[in-house]
Amino acid sequence: MDDISTGLLFSLLILLLVISGYFSGSETGMMALNRYKLRHLANQGHRGAKRVEKLLSRPDRLIGLILIGNNLVNILASAIATILGMRLYGDMGVAIATGALTLVVLVFAEVTPKTLAALYPERVSYASSVVLQLLMKLLYPLVWFVNGITNGFLILLGLRVDNANNGKLSSEELRTVVNEAGGLIPRRHQDMLLSILDLENVTVEDLMVPRSEIAAINVNDDWKSIVRQLSHSAHGRIVLFRDNIDEVVGMLRVREAYRLMMDKNDFSKENLLRAADEVYFIPEGTPLNIQLLKFQRNKERIGLIVDEYGDIQGLITLEDILEEIVGEFTTSISPTLAEEITPQPDGSLMIEGSANIRDLNKSLNWGLPTDGPRTLNGLILEHLEDIPDSQISIEVSGYQMEIIEVSGNMIKQVRVLPNQLKKTG
Known part of the structure; x- marks a missing residue:
């Protein structure tokens, strides 16, 4: 050097x-x-x-x-x-x-x-x-x-x-990637992608039509009553049962019933039962992503949810799952969340007791618990451990609520106070 x-x-x-x-x-x-x-x-x-x-x-x-x-x-x-x-x-x-x-x-x-x-x-x-x-x-x-x-x-x-880590992303990491995409992915598309990722965390019970609200006809009723129920049905398919809804005998397409009505000779209880489709049963607790694949594999669009004893718990359709991904369809017959919530002049919200808790959380950015009852009525009843009278103010999971109407052992209307809305908004 x-x-x-x-x-x-x-x-x-x-x-x-x-x-x-x-x-x-x-x-x-x-x-x-x-x-x-x-x-x-x-x-x-x-x-x-x-x-x-x-x-x-x-x-x-x-x-x-x-x-x-x-x-x-x-x-x-x-x-x-x-x-x-x-x-x-x-x-x-x-x-x-x-x-x-x-x-x-x-x-x-x-x-x-x-x-x-x-x-x-x-x-x-x-x-x-x-x-x-x-x-x-x-x-x-x-x-x-x-x-x-x-x-x-x-x-x-x-x-x-x-x-070492091979670079694969978990569903939670994918959710973060979608949220961080910003303007690269339209907001509506982001919501759809996130909804798909959430399907595995939601079961068929979360979306089902409850047992008490299933459109069904007792085939043991008199013939005029059956015809009247078919004529005024707002649904595309109707459950047929004998005396008790747990005794289901078929799933009838209303348009098939109308076709039979055109030919009075063929319009009978026997032909009505013969025209009914076989019932497709779904075990309770099935995640939505699994059920969506089962609907596709079995070429089905509607099913009845049963518990471990075989009792009917509710009904779910392919459209219900699709709505969970893309949002509600305008053709939906059941009330939408917007119809179940009525804003009041003082800033509070009047909510139907039948409103789904998951839908409330998603729409209003709330944090009501979803690991128990699925409706606001069920959540309040579980909290009180009793059927209350109307005009009672309570606090449920940090939310100030006032019970407005109770009917038929159910809470029909609840008002959520505006101070709580400001706190969670």
């Missing part, structure tokens, strides 16, 4: 600092890349993305290569800085060179290139991948040797590189 001029040593030191900055920036840029965007570009044939994806397929080797190069360059730069310090300042030059080089490396070879790489990871990674790919081929034996030692230590710690 004594034969090398001071000017040349300064030039070598600057070159080494530039190379050190390259390695530092490359490492940050590679690690900061959006892997899913990278995979998309690689599938589209982007050359830079293909190179980077190949390097990232073994991150242990990539990091090993970058750190080998970075450490070799920094050690050599430290040696040159020490020589320059001693030439210029004698024995004190070692300390001066150490302090000065630390500051220069920190600013120009670490913080600055890493900040730029974090801001522009694609540009940095695609460009640096050309050199890194070449260095990987040239230094592969050394990289393989260093990684072998490193992986050996990891095995002693009970870890293996090939068992």
Whole structure:
């Protein structure tokens, strides 16, 4: 080194600092890349993305290569800085060179290139991948040797590189990705995607038409009563049963009944039962995502939900599940949530007791518990453990409510006070 001029040593030191900055920036840029965007570009044939994806397929080797190069360059730069310090300042030059080089490396070879790489990871990674790919081929034996030692230590710690996270996202992580998409995905599409992810957390009981509200006809009724119920039916299908709804005998398409009505000779109880379809039963507790696939597989559109004893609990249709994903259809016969909530002049809300708790939480951004009763009426009854009189004010799960109307052992109307609305809004 004594034969090398001071000017040349300064030039070598600057070159080494530039190379050190390259390695530092490359490492940050590679690690900061959006892997899913990278995979998309690689599938589209982007050359830079293909190179980077190949390097990232073994991150242990990539990091090993970058750190080998970075450490070799920094050690050599430290040696040159020490020589320059001693030439210029004698024995004190070692300390001066150490302090000065630390500051220069920190600013120009670490913080600055890493900040730029974090801001522009694609540009940095695609460009640096050309050199890194070449260095990987040239230094592969050394990289393989260093990684072998490193992986050996990891095995002693009970870890293996090939068992590392493969980059797959959980449903919660996917939900976060959708929420963070912002303007890249329209809000309505985001809501639909989130609803699909939520299907596995919702069961058929959460959406079913309760047993007491199922449109059904007792075939043991007199014929005139049956004809009158068919003529005034607002539903496309009607459940047929004998005396008790648990004794279901079929599911009748109303349009098929109308067809029989056109021919009075064929219009009889026997032909009505013969025209009814076989009932499709659904076990309670079935998640919506599973039931949606079962509807598709079995070519069904409607089913009766039964408990472990075989008793009818409710009814659910394919349209109910689709509405959970895309929102309510205008053709829905059952009351919508908007029809069950009436804003009052004082800012409070008048809500039907039959309103679904999940729908209230979703629409009003509330936090009512959903692990128990499914309706507001059921939630209040569970809280009171009794059937109340009207005009009673209570607090349920932090929400101030006033029971307005009670009829037929059910709470018909509840008013939620405005102070609570402001608190949760």
